[in-house]
Amino acid sequence: MKNRHLTRIVGANVILENEVVENGIVVLADDHIVYAGHAESAPPPAYEAAIGSHHYEGDPEHKDQAVVIDAEGGWVLPGFIDMHVHGGGGADFMDATSEAYETITRFHGRNGTTTMLATTMTAPREAIDRAIAAVAAFRTGDMPGADLLGVHVEGPFVNTDWRGAQNPAYIVPPQPEWAEAWERDYPGLVRQITLAPEIDGALPFIQWLNERGIVASSGHTAGTYEQLVAAADHGLRQATHTYNAMTGLHHRKPGTLGAVMTDERVYAEIIADGHHVHPAAIQVLAKMKLPNRLIMITDAIAAAGLPDGDYELGGLPVVVKEGVCKLRDGDSLAGSTLTSINAFRYLVREVGLTMAEASRCASGNPARQLGIADRTGTLAAGKAADLLLLSPDLELQQVWVKGRALL
The missing domain is CATH 2.30.40.10 (Urease, subunit C, domain 1)
Known part of the structure; x- marks a missing residue:
């Protein structure tokens, strides 16, 4: 025995x-x-x-x-749950290899992430399909680092004008048949899809996702306040990297941000690195979304854990300087070099959240959103x-x- x-x-x-x-x-x-x-x-x-x-x-x-x-x-x-992470340690989930996934899950696991979603980029369908298939295959083995729970498909169903670091060559309207194929071939593996809710075909697609327990998240969007609320009526339940790549708050045009802040149905992701969002803006968001609707993410790319230099994200050249990732062509931020433990410390030390509040953002809230709170996300x-x-x-x-x- x-x-x-x-x-x-x-x-x-x-x-x-x-x-x-x-x-x-x-x-x-x-x-x-x-x-x-x-x-x-x-x-x-x-x-x-x-x-x-x-x-x-x-x-x-x-x-x-x-x-x-x-x-x-x-x-x-509780261990941190990262719903939005592209890579780390020199590897990207779009590499679609077990070696890359071992590198990423080990790197982020050693930095406090115990559960994560492999996040894709706007790319040809074949490339996204390969990444999803690779995640499914990786999950059948003994994962050496963080638990790779499933996939977050970020794009290509986004607004070209608010694309950020998403490759404009591959942006398309929502393609329900793609999602139907993913769900048929890999049931329950795709856990989140980021899209712009104002584009043609988005509302019925959001409803389809919601009916199947897939988190529909608003991101890279020019949506108005009214469009975001309409999307929430159809089942939209999250905002991707809140403040970034969305219409901001104005007193006569509340925009996507205004709807995210005030609609209790919508969870809000936040990148707490001091570059994407000012700590005072995170404080405002926390006052609106705590205790149960704020989610800490990293949005980390392959450069996380590596020195400054030249990298790539979604086929676009990226320059990392002093830990800040930007597209080489233009001034758009392109993910981060953030780790979960550093994001957690930032929420406590710079934003002023209590340890319990930061823990909810990093663990309890994403667990509830992903439907896994019965088995992880809290200590019990x-x-x-x-x-x-x-x-x-x-x-x-x-x-x-x-x-x-x-x-």
Whole structure:
């Protein structure tokens, strides 16, 4: 019989869904959480009781030998869920190879992301098809880093005038037959599609996506306030990298941004890197969308984790200078070099969110939006052991993905 692998984290500030527990305990058994909360409320001893409740069949003489980690006043919180990430460590999801995906998931896993969506770019259908097929194949193996949950298709159904770093050569109106084929061939794999809701054919397409549980997100859009609300009426439920590549707020023309801020049906992504959005603007958005509708993303590209220099995104040349990504031709931002842990720290240190609020943005809210909150996104008994250990000054000490330590 094989002993269960047990880990007991003590002396931690534990971020639960509705409470921050000082001097708390978290107990892991194999790939799941068996206890998270107050030390005085833990079954004595917590890990022994946990083993018993899960029908321990190992050697009774060694059942109490758990790995004990003293957090020394640090933080234990749910692993980060990144719904919008293109690449990292020199690889891009559009590369459509297992080697690239291993590089990306390892890199972001070691920076706090435990679950992610492979995000595509505006490209020919064949290239998008290859990426989706590659994600499906990658998921059949033992993923070495973050869990690659599915795909976020960003474009090509966007507005040319607000394309940002999306390649204009491949922008097309919504193509329902593409999505039907993806859903037929890889059921449930495509989790999110970013599109401009004002373009022809968008509203029935949004309704089709919503009926199948695919997150329809507004992005790269010239939409008005009224068009965004109409899209929400049809099932639009998210805004892609809020503030960026959308019509802004004006007191007589509230624009896409005004609708995103005020429509409670719509979640708002935010890139918290200090380049895409001013911290004061993030504060405004947080006041409108917290506690349950703000989602932290990275929008990271292949250059994340690499030095400044020349790169490519969606077939377009990109220059990275002082960590900021811009198209070589023009002044448009082109993704980021952000990691989830750095985005989280920015929300706390520069924007002023509490640890619990930032954790909701980084974990709980995307889990609810993706329909996986029953198994991850918060720390609770029975959920996957997807969690992080941070030092008191928010340095990343350890990452667990389904109980597997990455650092």
